Amino acid sequence: MINSSDPVLAAINTDDAEAMARLHDQLAVAAEVDRLLDVAYRTVDSPLGTLLLAATDQGLVRVAYDREDHDQVLQALCNQISPRILRAPRRLDQVARQFAEYFAGERRDFVLPLDFRLAHGFRRAVLGHLGLINYGHTETYAEVAAATGRARAVRAVGTACATNPLPVVVPCHRVLRSDGKLGGYIGGLEAKAALLSLESGGTIDRNILSR
Amino acid sequence: MKRPFEEIVAEHGPTVLRVCRAVLARPDADDAWSETFLAALRAYPDLADNANIEAWLVTIAHRKAIDLLRAESRRAAPVAVAGTRLAVGGWEPSDGDLWAALGALPTKQRQAVAYHHVAGLPYAEVAALVGGSTDAARRAAHDGIRALRRRYLNSATVPPQKES
Numbered sequence: 596m597i598n599s600s601d602p603v604l605a606a607i608n609t610d611d612a613e614a615m616a617r618l619h620d621q622l623a624v625a626a627e628v629d630r631l632l633d634v635a636y637r638t639v640d641s642p643l644g645t646l647l648l649a650a651t652d653q654g655l656v657r658v659a660y661d662r663e664d665h666d667q668v669l670q671a672l673c674n675q676i677s678p679r680i681l682r683a684p685r686r687l688d689q690v691a692r693q694f695a696e697y698f699a700g701e702r703r704d705f706v707l708p709l710d711f712r713l714a715h716g717f718r719r720a721v722l723g724h725l726g727l728i729n730y731g732h733t734e735t736y737a738e739v740a741a742a743t744g745r746a747r748a749v750r751a752v753g754t755a756c757a758t759n760p761l762p763v764v765v766p767c768h769r770v771l772r773s774d775g776k777l778g779g780y781i782g783g784l785e786a787k788a789a790l791l792s793l794e795s796g797g798t799i800d801r802n803i804l805s806r
Numbered sequence: 807m808k809r810p811f812e813e814i815v816a817e818h819g820p821t822v823l824r825v826c827r828a829v830l831a832r833p834d835a836d837d838a839w840s841e842t843f844l845a846a847l848r849a850y851p852d853l854a855d856n857a858n859i860e861a862w863l864v865t866i867a868h869r870k871a872i873d874l875l876r877a878e879s880r881r882a883a884p885v886a887v888a889g890t891r892l893a894v895g896g897w898e899p900s901d902g903d904l905w906a907a908l909g910a911l912p913t914k915q916r917q918a919v920a921y922h923h924v925a926g927l928p929y930a931e932v933a934a935l936v937g938g939s940t941d942a943a944r945r946a947a948h949d950g951i952r953a954l955r956r957r958y959l960n961s962a963t964v965p966p967q968k969e970s
Binding site for chain 2: 602603604606607608609610611612614615618619621622625626629631634636669670672673674677678679680681682
């Protein structure tokens with residue numbers, strides 16, 4: 596019913612963006628207090644582009660690269676976990692700090708509560724093993740398959756890595772093909788190479804993904 | 807398919823805030839917005855997928871606003887009836903202030919203006935919210951807008967118009 600030709604209606608229908616921002620942040624805090632915030636999320640800038648971080652009250656549940664399309668990722672979280680989703684940075688302060696430290700080369704391990712509810716069965720078992728591969732080390736898909744007790748399930752290990760809901764934190768980038776090639780990566784091969792370079796003492800070229 | 811609640815806040819939050827501010831004086835209006843969206847967040851998983859979300863939010867906001875009006879009329883001196891909310895809660899009307907002009911309207915006119923001209927509800931739905939007939943709702947909105955024009959536009963300070 597906005598009728599911009601009528602100054603009264605135009606005035607009533609003028610938005611107050613500053614108040615909206617304040618009220619949104621207050622809502623996020625109140626939702627947390629009332630235990631209504633099933634999924635909190637924020638984004639962080641990284642050398643590998645903008646990362647989406649999402650957490651339940653159990654812990655970090657999703658890390659997503661830009662190329663996954665953050666709107667689609669949030670919609671998937673809505674469908675799989677709960678529609679009670681708000682941009683609420685506070686719950687992710689510690690996560691964001693550890694990501695910044697990691698990309699600065701100052702952190703080798705993420706020390707965070709993780710929520711693995713988006714991974715099931717064998718994939719969940721693979722992710723559990725990935726957490727044991729140390730910073731700066733790599734394993735092959737075949738080695739990971741053997742370590743999880745299903746030596747022939749090499750392709751399934753590849754799928755588990757490709758669908759890892761917590762890339763970077765659960766280091767699927769440390770898994771390579773037996774011939775030494777990179778294999779695949781949810782964030783793209785440039786990102787995988789960049790992470791491996793970072794972990795071998797290098798730094799990440801900020802322009803690596805800008806092509 | 808439900809969308810993340812964040813999208814609901816982004817899409818409808820500004821409209822609901824304007825509705826709250828048309829119906830209530832600040833800071834009550836902002837409190838009503840907060841209570842509306844917290845209640846909506848609580849109920850959202852059970853909302854029908856094909857529900858009209860804005861009408862749903864406005865209905866919640868209407869109830870929250872009534873709660874706040876009642877609480878205020880209990881707090882205020884007995885002379886302050888619910889229909890007039892002049893200068894309560896530290897809110898000072900002044901000439902040329904649209905919100906002051908709104909505050910001088912009877913509650914029903916403010917509600918009719920807010921729900922029809924801000925939220926875009928048809929008069930039948932406005933009537934369902936505020937009570938009375940569809941015609942009465944239309945009249946209340948009409949009278950409200952006419953009074954606003956008189957009080958607000960007669961003052962010299964008309965802010966720049968917003969493009970729709």
